[in-house]
Amino acid sequence: MYTLDEIGKKAKQVTTTLAKASTEDKNEALRLIAKELIENQEQILEENAKDLKSAEEKGISTSVIDRIRLTEERIKGMSDALVQLTELDDPIGRVLEQWQRPNQLEIRKTAVPIGVIGIIYEARPNVTVDAASLCLKTGNAVVLRGSSSAIHSNIAIVSVIQKALKQSSLPVDSVQLIEDTDRKTAERMFRLNTYLDVLIPRGSKKLIDTVVSQSSVPVLETGAGNCHMYIDHDADPDMAVQLVINAKTQRPSVCNAIETVLIEKQWFKTHGKQLIEALKAHDVKMHGDHAVITLDDSIIEADETDWETEYLDLEIAIKTVESVDDAIDHINHYGTSHSEAIISQTEDHTVRFMNEIDAACVYHNASTRFTDGFEFGFGAEIGISTQKLHARGPMGLEALTSTKYQLYGNGQYKA
Amino acid sequence: MYTLDEIGKKAKQVTTTLAKASTEDKNEALRLIAKELIENQEQILEENAKDLKSAEEKGISTSVIDRIRLTEERIKGMSDALVQLTELDDPIGRVLEQWQRPNQLEIRKTAVPIGVIGIIYEARPNVTVDAASLCLKTGNAVVLRGSSSAIHSNIAIVSVIQKALKQSSLPVDSVQLIEDTDRKTAERMFRLNTYLDVLIPRGSKKLIDTVVSQSSVPVLETGAGNCHMYIDHDADPDMAVQLVINAKTQRPSVCNAIETVLIEKQWFKTHGKQLIEALKAHDVKMHGDHAVITLDDSIIEADETDWETEYLDLEIAIKTVESVDDAIDHINHYGTSHSEAIISQTEDHTVRFMNEIDAACVYHNASTRFTDGFEFGFGAEIGISTQKLHARGPMGLEALTSTKYQLYGNGQYKA
Known part of the structure; x- marks a missing residue:
């Protein structure tokens, strides 16, 4: 089991490779994950059964147990969603704006990956696949932190994802799971500014409020709807x-x-x-x-x-x-x-x-x-932002991108 | 002297009026501030002299004292910058994207103000005018928090700005100063999520690091350049x-x-x-x-x-x-x-x-x-962002805007 710092460092290290991965390399990785999920579903369901048993023993509510539960049908759904994601346009590398200054300096604003994205979520193990695939599609490394109630399922799923990544041209460390479910580890993750570019909490209002109030890493906040x-x-x-x-x-x-x-x-x-x-x-x-x-x-x-x-x-x-x-x-x-x-x-x-x-x-x-990424026609949804910075409303793949200015000159210097 | 909560509340209250202010109303307010700065420069310089005297008594370094110092020429520069700002296009209200869904629902993504912007800065009283004017131009309310070393100058300048706002059609509370320079007040400002949509620290690396590490309000981070x-x-x-x-x-x-x-x-x-x-x-x-x-x-x-x-x-x-x-x-x-x-x-x-x-x-x-907002042709600069979310690189007026989706239907409901 790696420490939080080791995980952060490994994620940061693969960002350069991920940022220059071709659209086809990224889609190939997504297809391989889709295939491996189906081929390894027995193992995933076995591990999921451990989480379900433990949840039942702890007297966790049936609605939460239903969120933890995986079935062949649900795994098929996860796998199908991965294939659908390959059909969406790659948002990375697009020239968003381009202009020339009076001194002939040419400025291009280009879409690039954000870098390392931390996802903190609750019960649902399907978020593991969903979050990982959206980050891969956008060339981002992802550090996942699920809840202890789904830890066996999450370990199994990430192991399958990494098995697929090994066959692909993307780095295995593009998708990592924090296996330590201690609350203190999550709190340290909130302050891992050295390695994380953004944190996305997915789950209850309480989880989101905790992350917003404690995190020094910038947060993409998805909020309540009154x-x-x-x-x-x-x-x-x-x-x-x-x-x-x-x-x-x-x-x-x-x-x-x-x-x-x-x-x-x-x-x-x-x-x-x-x-x-x-x-x-x-x-x-x-x-x-x-x-x-x-x-x-x-x-x-x-x-x-x-x-x-x-x-x-x-x-x-x-x-x-x-x-x-x-x-x-x-x-x-x-x-x-x-x-x-x-x-x-x-x-x-x-x-x-x-x-x-x-x-x-x-x-x-x-x-x-x-108000939904799919209803808006984005083909994918990270969540619905209720904050004013970076992204507001339904967030599609673009919300997982940043920008970079590329300036082309022929010797221009500042007078 | 208003409390931090009163200031926050008043700022929030004027956001609706500011958001619908016309380009001409905003420019007229900027011109009035430019005029009042010149007409009241004697009073401003008198108050600035108090800050300079106090800084000298405290043995503050000459380079910091130079940053605190205002002169007729510097006030003229601030006034001229306000007039130049009126010549820039209004970024608010632009339709950024527009499309129709298969169910005929028409979606428009429109540029809107962020809402309430908190600015935390050090010595330079010219930041007071600069920050206030950029926020006004973009229809945002601003809550300013300068340092104690320039408090007399800042109070004088904000009083002149508010005098100008009274003659304009924009609300007086569009620009407010936190006169309480206690450090605890700044720390409470970092967590004023109820009223502040974003915090922008302007100054030393130490100031920026403090705000990033302690703030629960989203931060627009401008960073060091190695x-x-x-x-x-x-x-x-x-x-x-x-x-x-x-x-x-x-x-x-x-x-x-x-x-x-x-x-x-x-x-x-x-x-x-x-x-x-x-x-x-x-x-x-x-x-x-x-x-x-x-x-x-x-x-x-x-x-x-x-x-x-x-x-x-x-x-x-x-x-x-x-x-x-x-x-x-x-x-x-x-x-x-x-x-x-x-x-x-x-x-x-x-x-x-x-x-x-x-x-x-x-x-x-x-x-x-x-790497500079003016050299990029933005006509204004909020700072240079080194973070990946919302804005990266030189930030012009657009960095002080958010977006809103406006959806037009004729009875569409979700099946």
């Missing part, structure tokens, strides 16, 4: 109801599902009943303001905490507002800058909402559920 | 000598000056003497390896620390190498990923150097002294 839908005075009632139902109920556990619906008063008077009944029919538990609770006995009176809560469940807060301004103020105050929508036919209101809401994604007349 | 120039076997001797002299001596105290020159052995045999004599003629103190010290008695034998040192002075390390590979290895090991140059006529060597060196800026046949 998302809203605002129904304007002239919103098409059928569209509005359909979009609220979709954004709330299609998959309530995800960050781009809505948590609060804000409704302009006149629209609520005319169509409120229709919306409440649709939510009721979908078994959505409702919290509402004074105007809302009068419509149905089952609606609980909302308080301040409801406006702040990310239910991630079949549960919603409903508030009537005077105007689009009220809606914007409420969202900019309580929202988490993730995904926000307006349903309206008034251009002026729409323009103001789209411009004044401070969020990664703002929607007009569509469900917030499209 | 820059190199590699002279290849067939480098034009006159060009090589001229570029080494320029990159070392034109302004030795800056981060894009070179600190080590690497020389291919055959070139050194033929032209080494010419280079050494030129450096000697420019009073450059030299540290060299075994081959180099044989050429002149004044050259000190270099050791490991010389390869690591950023002299920032008329002092240089010289090393002979076998090949471009050796040069690349040396630079990727000892460099700080700032600015690196190759002088060569061999295409293969040049391509490898330009691709394999891991640095913000790599040069072919030109001086490293062009």
Whole structure:
């Protein structure tokens, strides 16, 4: 078992080779990993069974156990995703901008790998393959740190990945796992600035908050989604109801599902009943303001905490507002800058909402559920950034790239 | 005097107004500040005199005192820079990318302000105007934290800026100064994630290291430059000598000056003497390896620390190498990923150097002294980033922007 410093050093050492790897070399490595995963699935499932047994013995919740669980089908899914990744364009080496200065100095801004990426994640062993493959595709070395609950699965998977890398032209140390699951080791990883260029936490809000607050390595933060839908005075009632139902109920556990619906008063008077009944029919538990609770006995009176809560469940807060301004103020105050929508036919209101809401994604007349790398057409997704630097919103392969300026001269010096 | 939280809150509150400010409103505010600086220069110089007196009493070094000092000419320079800034394009509101999904959902990626920017800096009161104006131009609110040694000057300058803002259509709280110069307050600022979107330290390596290591707010890191120039076997001797002299001596105290020159052995045999004599003629103190010290008695034998040192002075390390590979290895090991140059006529060597060196800026046949926002043609410079996320190399106004996805639909929901 290597120490954290040895792992960091080995990762840093392979970055030059990885940065100059050809697209075909990288894709070949991904195909080899896809093949080895299938060929070694028995071994992976055996090791996964150890994690499952240990989780059951510890009385870990069934939902977490389900996240740890691998099956032949899930391994097939991981393998297929690797092959799909080979079909995406290589973001490395693209000349993003190019210009010439009056002194004839030619400047090119080129996409390059970031270098060494640290990934900290929880239960799901499929993240091991997913994170490793996205980093390889973008020419980055990756240092993985999963949770102790999936350690046998993760060791088995990384061993299979390294077996494939040995057959490829990429360095074996391109993908490494920190096998030491001690919390102190993770904390040291947060401060491994010498070797890590970025840390990406993937998992619960608690994990992300810990990494953000303790890390001196730059963090790519993916955050919580307290998302809203605002129904304007002239919103098409059928569209509005359909979009609220979709954004709330299609998959309530995800960050781009809505948590609060804000409704302009006149629209609520005319169509409120229709919306409440649709939510009721979908078994959505409702919290509402004074105007809302009068419509149905089952609606609980909302308080301040409801406006702040990310239910991630079949549960919603409903508030009537005077105007689009009220809606914007409420969202900019309580929202988490993730995904926000307006349903309206008034251009002026729409323009103001789209411009004044401070969020990664703002929607007009569509469900917030499209905030997703695949739905955006990126073909891959690292996560959804809710921070303002580097990348904001769904992050595709480009989010794993940096840039480099290449300047070509013929003897220019500074006067 | 407001508390840190009050300042943060007020900054956050004005972000919506600032984000929708028109280009003309922002430029008008910059022109008003330029005017007020000149009209109130007497008051500013009086307050600056207090800082100078106190610095002298404390026995602060003359070079730091010079950084604190304001003069009519320096204030004129600050005022002129503000007017020049109004002539630059507004980076906010530009549609950076735009595409349509198969379901007709239209996606636009638009440039928006970051929000609230915290600037931590040392002695120079001109940074107060510089940082504030760049943030205003990009629609960001700014919270400034200067050093106690320039506190009277800073208070006077921010009071003049706010006087100008009162006459403009931008909120007065767009620019605020933390008047409390206690170190504990700065440390709390590092963790003010609720209100600050980014922290930019401007000053010494020590200041930057402190902010990077202690901050939970994302940091835009501007770093040290241990820059190199590699002279290849067939480098034009006159060009090589001229570029080494320029990159070392034109302004030795800056981060894009070179600190080590690497020389291919055959070139050194033929032209080494010419280079050494030129450096000697420019009073450059030299540290060299075994081959180099044989050429002149004044050259000190270099050791490991010389390869690591950023002299920032008329002092240089010289090393002979076998090949471009050796040069690349040396630079990727000892460099700080700032600015690196190759002088060569061999295409293969040049391509490898330009691709394999891991640095913000790599040069072919030109001086490293062009790593600068103005030399790049950005018209402004926030600093030179040596980190890999968000921005790398010289940062112009764009580095102070984030993005937002605006999605336009006609009822799209996720199936």
